[in-house]
Amino acid sequence: MTEWLIVVLLIVGTAFMVTSSVGLVRLPDFYMRMHGPAKAATLGVICVLLAGVVYFTFEQDYFSIREVLAIAFIFITAPVGAHMLTKAARHIGVKFHDQTRIEK
Numbered sequence: 001m002t003e004w005l006i007v008v009l010l011i012v013g014t015a016f017m018v019t020s021s022v023g024l025v026r027l028p029d030f031y032m033r034m035h036g037p038a039k040a041a042t043l044g045v046i047c048v049l050l051a052g053v054v055y056f057t058f059e060q061d062y063f064s065i066r067e068v069l070a071i072a073f074i075f076i077t078a079p080v081g082a083h084m085l086t087k088a089a090r091h092i093g094v095k096f097h098d099q100t101r102i103e104k
Helices: 002-026 034-058 065-092
Strands: none
Touching: 002 034, 034 065
16 A cells, blocks of 8 residues: 555656646746746655655655655745745846736
């Protein structure tokens, strides 16, 4: 049963990371491109790390606190970093896509 959980976590994590990469390449402006690394890549990396936690805990009988701390660190810092990059881009005047509607 744990093998199936590990496989599902790895597939879901890989799917999120591939979706993130495609979004990073295909979206038209900087602000839209920030969603890829901030959202999907974060979830992808967390799923892969969770697969590692499950594997080492149940298959190897070794609990790794490092992976749990890495999950917490990524979960907190990736969205905050993306937010700060977006604020900096807005501050220096990076242009929006032509069809982007800005609500104030």
